[in-house]
Amino acid sequence: MNNTGLKARILLITLIPAGLLVLSLGSYFSWQYLKQLDEQLMERGLLGIEYLQRPATRALLVGEPESVQPYLDGVLNRTDVRAVSLHDRDMQSLQHAGPLMQPTDEPVTLSHLGQGTGLQIHSGQYSSRFLLPLLASPELLNNQSQVFEVDELLGWLELELSHGNTRLLGYQTLLTTLLLCLFGLSLASLLAYTLTRRITAPLSAVNHAVRKLSEGQLDVRLPTQGSREMDDLAQGINTMAKALYSAQGELQQNIDQATEDLRQTLETIEIQNIELDLARKTAQEASRVKSEFLANMSHELRTPLNGILGFTNLLQRTQLNPRQKDYLGTIEKSADNLLSIINEILDFSKIEAGKLVLDNLAFNLRDLIQDTLTMLAPGAHQKDLELVSIIYRDTPLGLSGDPLRLKQILANLLSNAIKFTGKGSVCVRTMLEQQDGSQVVLRISITDTGIGLSQSQQKSLFQAFSQADNSASRQVSGTGLGLVIAKRLVEQMHGEIGLNSEPGQGSEFWLTVRLNIADQATDDLPIAPWTGTEVALVEPHELTRQALLHNLEDLGCTVLVLDDLSALQQRLLQQPPGTPLLTLVSSQQHNASSAEVNGQIQRWIQDDRCRCLLMTHTQEHFDDLENWPADRLQVLAKPICLRKLHQACNQLLNGPQPGVRRTERNMPLAGIRVLCVDDNPANLKLVTTFLDELGARVLAAGGGEEALQISKEQPVDIIFMDVQMPGMDGPQTTAELRLREEQAGLEPVPVIALTAHALAHERRQLLKCGMNDYLSKPTNPEQLLQCIQKWTGQQFSDSAADILITHTAAASGARNESSVLDPREGLRLAAGKPELARDMLAMLLASLDQEYSEISHALTNNDPEHLLERIHRLHGASRYCGVPDLRQHCLQTETLLKNDEPANLAVRELLAAIRRLQQAATETSFL
Numbered sequence: 001m002n003n004t005g006l007k008a009r010i011l012l013i014t015l016i017p018a019g020l021l022v023l024s025l026g027s028y029f030s031w032q033y034l035k036q037l038d039e040q041l042m043e044r045g046l047l048g049i050e051y052l053q054r055p056a057t058r059a060l061l062v063g064e065p066e067s068v069q070p071y072l073d074g075v076l077n078r079t080d081v082r083a084v085s086l087h088d089r090d091m092q093s094l095q096h097a098g099p100l101m102q103p104t105d106e107p108v109t110l111s112h113l114g115q116g117t118g119l120q121i122h123s124g125q126y127s128s129r130f131l132l133p134l135l136a137s138p139e140l141l142n143n144q145s146q147v148f149e150v151d152e153l154l155g156w157l158e159l160e161l162s163h164g165n166t167r168l169l170g171y172q173t174l175l176t177t178l179l180l181c182l183f184g185l186s187l188a189s190l191l192a193y194t195l196t197r198r199i200t201a202p203l204s205a206v207n208h209a210v211r212k213l214s215e216g217q218l219d220v221r222l223p224t225q226g227s228r229e230m231d232d233l234a235q236g237i238n239t240m241a242k243a244l245y246s247a248q249g250e251l252q253q254n255i256d257q258a259t260e261d262l263r264q265t266l267e268t269i270e271i272q273n274i275e276l277d278l279a280r281k282t283a284q285e286a287s288r289v290k291s292e293f294l295a296n297m298s299h300e301l302r303t304p305l306n307g308i309l310g311f312t313n314l315l316q317r318t319q320l321n322p323r324q325k326d327y328l329g330t331i332e333k334s335a336d337n338l339l340s341i342i343n344e345i346l347d348f349s350k351i352e353a354g355k356l357v358l359d360n361l362a363f364n365l366r367d368l369i370q371d372t373l374t375m376l377a378p379g380a381h382q383k384d385l386e387l388v389s390i391i392y393r394d395t396p397l398g399l400s401g402d403p404l405r406l407k408q409i410l411a412n413l414l415s416n417a418i419k420f421t422g423k424g425s426v427c428v429r430t431m432l433e434q435q436d437g438s439q440v441v442l443r444i445s446i447t448d449t450g451i452g453l454s455q456s457q458q459k460s461l462f463q464a465f466s467q468a469d470n471s472a473s474r475q476v477s478g479t480g481l482g483l484v485i486a487k488r489l490v491e492q493m494h495g496e497i498g499l500n501s502e503p504g505q506g507s508e509f510w511l512t513v514r515l516n517i518a519d520q521a522t523d524d525l526p527i528a529p530w531t532g533t534e535v536a537l538v539e540p541h542e543l544t545r546q547a548l549l550h551n552l553e554d555l556g557c558t559v560l561v562l563d564d565l566s567a568l569q570q571r572l573l574q575q576p577p578g579t580p581l582l583t584l585v586s587s588q589q590h591n592a593s594s595a596e597v598n599g600q601i602q603r604w605i606q607d608d609r610c611r612c613l614l615m616t617h618t619q620e621h622f623d624d625l626e627n628w629p630a631d632r633l634q635v636l637a638k639p640i641c642l643r644k645l646h647q648a649c650n651q652l653l654n655g656p657q658p659g660v661r662r663t664e665r666n667m668p669l670a671g672i673r674v675l676c677v678d679d680n681p682a683n684l685k686l687v688t689t690f691l692d693e694l695g696a697r698v699l700a701a702g703g704g705e706e707a708l709q710i711s712k713e714q715p716v717d718i719i720f721m722d723v724q725m726p727g728m729d730g731p732q733t734t735a736e737l738r739l740r741e742e743q744a745g746l747e748p749v750p751v752i753a754l755t756a757h758a759l760a761h762e763r764r765q766l767l768k769c770g771m772n773d774y775l776s777k778p779t780n781p782e783q784l785l786q787c788i789q790k791w792t793g794q795q796f797s798d799s800a801a802d803i804l805i806t807h808t809a810a811a812s813g814a815r816n817e818s819s820v821l822d823p824r825e826g827l828r829l830a831a832g833k834p835e836l837a838r839d840m841l842a843m844l845l846a847s848l849d850q851e852y853s854e855i856s857h858a859l860t861n862n863d864p865e866h867l868l869e870r871i872h873r874l875h876g877a878s879r880y881c882g883v884p885d886l887r888q889h890c891l892q893t894e895t896l897l898k899n900d901e902p903a904n905l906a907v908r909e910l911l912a913a914i915r916r917l918q919q920a921a922t923e924t925s926f927l
Helices: 006-062 065-075 164-214 228-316 322-353 365-382 403-419 455-459 482-492 542-554 565-573 594-606 642-654 681-693 704-713 730-744 760-768 781-792 798-811 823-829 834-860 864-878 884-898 904-923
Strands: 081-088 093-097 120-123 127-135 153-162 361-364 385-391 398-401 424-436 439-448 496-501 507-517 534-538 558-562 581-586 610-616 633-637 673-677 697-701 718-722 751-755 773-776
Touching: 006 065, 006 081, 006 127, 006 153, 006 164, 065 081, 065 093, 164 228, 228 322, 322 482, 361 365, 365 385, 365 403, 365 424, 365 642, 385 542, 403 424, 403 439, 403 482, 403 507, 424 542, 482 496, 482 507, 534 542, 534 565, 542 558, 542 581, 542 642, 558 565, 565 581, 565 594, 581 594, 581 642, 594 610, 610 642, 633 642, 673 681, 673 704, 681 697, 681 781, 681 834, 681 864, 697 704, 704 718, 704 730, 718 730, 718 781, 730 751, 730 760, 760 773, 773 781, 823 834, 834 864, 834 904, 864 884, 864 904, 884 904
Parallel strands: 385 424, 534 558, 534 581, 581 610, 610 633, 673 697, 673 718, 718 751, 751 773
Antiparallel strands: 081 093, 081 153, 120 127, 127 153, 361 398, 398 507, 424 439, 439 507, 496 507
16 A cells, blocks of 8 residues: 555545445345245245145045146146156156256255155255155045055155246346446446545645755745645645755755765775775784694694604504503503694684585494494593493484594594593484485484583683683693584584583583485394394493393394393293303493402303303403303493494304305305406405405406406496596596497496595596496495495395305404504405405505605605606505505595695605505514
8 A cells, every 4th residue: 555646545445445335235135135035936846845745645545646637737837846746655756747857966954944744855056856755644544445554655746946037036136236336336436536636636736846846946836726735735835945945055065065074084984994904914814824834733743743653553562561561651642632632723724714525425323423432432431431322213324424524523522521521421312303305404412421511611612722621720631622623513514513511410412414315324234133032131321221222122132121130140040941041241230340240140151041242341351251152252342332232142142153155145246247447456456356255257457448448348237447547547438438338329337436535526527427426445345235236226135245244243353553554454444354455465565665756756856646646546555455544644645635735744744654554564574
């Protein structure tokens, strides 16, 4: 209404009420009239059928239904009667007058017609039918010789009334009402229009005068308008025009003065803006210098620290007395703490500079959380804390995102919880908060029983270089950057992070992250493999007991929870001889020491009453338990991971698992032809060995040209191709292969990129050039199986899962203390094959001298392309060996080179890492 003119408003105000009134009255009276017509039609039908009821009943009693025909013909002469029929009791027509009756709808019962007579009224679109049962009444029976029972059904009388006349009258009524409504509205419109003309004409004159005044014509004056109100308005406008005319000169003078003042003010503001811009540029330059300083200093400090850590590890393996070992342990711990502080500062500087890019890799959520807990368990157990992980069953495990950064977030929050918790527990709970198609929002909470935080401490907790306790006497160390980095990383994952805490009642840190569901990282553990197996559980800590109960139920076990060892003793006495009970016992009991628990378990095992899984802290070591067979006793350190629990229970229930023999039954890739392309012999040997073990027919090529020649000579089902190769690299080879396939009209062969390190934009380029997918080195048999199944549609048997479990079990074990050379990690990367692991390491070590020379030469000649090529080659080789120190330096250096950032310092650190690896290999007799 705000944009509607006065004329339109008057018309609306006049016509709307009049129209509503006319329509309401017309509709009401029309409805009443139509209703009366319907009721009159029903009454005529009722009168007609009542008129025929008595003669029809008498005719049926005497057995002469034809005698009623004159009555039927007479009824047809009545208004609206269309047809009438007489039926026997089985609804068979006896007499009929008029045309065939039309079909009708379900019966309609009227409140005031035919009540108590059994009359049924059926209404249709064109007619209504009245159906009346004919009963033998007493007065009619007295005159008949035939015997009928009183109220016995003799037949049916049916009368049909046409709706034609009624509808015609209804239409006439509606038309008359409509014409009257239109006439009323037209009359109201005419009156309203006349009224508006008398009002809007003076207003138009006033509007025209005001517009002239606004254009500067201050000599305009209005005449009298013919009404008192409009004359007052015209006089007011004339007075205003006179005042404006007299004030125009004064206003112009004021404008000139204000313009001069404004010009001087703008000059002052321009000078201030120049000064502010200079200050802003100075602040930005200072921030950039600070970030570069932090990054450079972090690299400068990491170089001697890596040397300290490396030589400390080497020195620890020499012959030392206890005091020297203690001193070295202190040095190593201090250096590790300093290195973690430097890493946090480096991460913070990357985040501030906006150079931290998240990866999108497939990972298993449960393994990621449990690996993080396992990494932090020694620190927690040193303070006698329980670490617990609870993942709700509806939470998807196969996800894709940045697992390294998610693990960093969890490690920061868990480390913070362990720092500020003196006794009790730290629990990680993971649940599904929302799922939208292929994306999920997870909520992860870390709850501790520590000192808690006040409101003032909580406000400053997520600020850089700030801690909950900033006093000079604080008991925990750190930079105060851990939570800030976690917050920034969570925000990059499109999530939130928060805290609920009260002093003295512990804290709960929670976060939400948005991740994609990934089929490549689904859970490979069998579903409920031991359904019905009874397990006794003795765990005094409530949260740990709840987590273990959850895991055992996932394995299909029937769990008997016992309070202490005495209750377990009574249960074992009830166990039948020769059927030992599977038992999970914690070494930490309220009423018994660890030594007593150890001794009691050995007695039960010796009596063959149970098969025991002993759960210990990482600080506990029981040398006397190592002599027991693996199928009678297993020792696992808390927190208990589901994968390790499955392996331990598998050995306790089924005995030691021998290596899987290479037979046709467990060769899931039998018949699959695979082409592997890599210029690094070590990488090529590892992948071909994996595929050969799985039964595939493997073809190997050392470069792009050779791969094209092989694919031309013999068909293959899938190609695993390295990205960076001399001559024709992976993308060029793939593009040429796609061109040949298009020219020959062949189906494209799936090409999977194998790359040690690829940035996000590089991965997109790999897919654009014609590659179907990519795998990050190091690859393992499980990844190869899943990838081949995805792109070839090959369905694997259950034995494939057995192979993967066997490989995993063979390669499991504690991480070697040395970060330079880790044989256990090399064994894991080689899928548990010792000979292959030794061959891979030997091939890497044999190439180190040449790689060192090539990298040094490229660094001296300032040749970044050749430098990136050699470092990428070395990075790919290090991915398949247990050399974490060298691999980490290759990753950092390659990332800097690909981002065109200064990398000379990182290259020198890489060269130092090569020498450390050679020295470590020499001391362990690998060279």
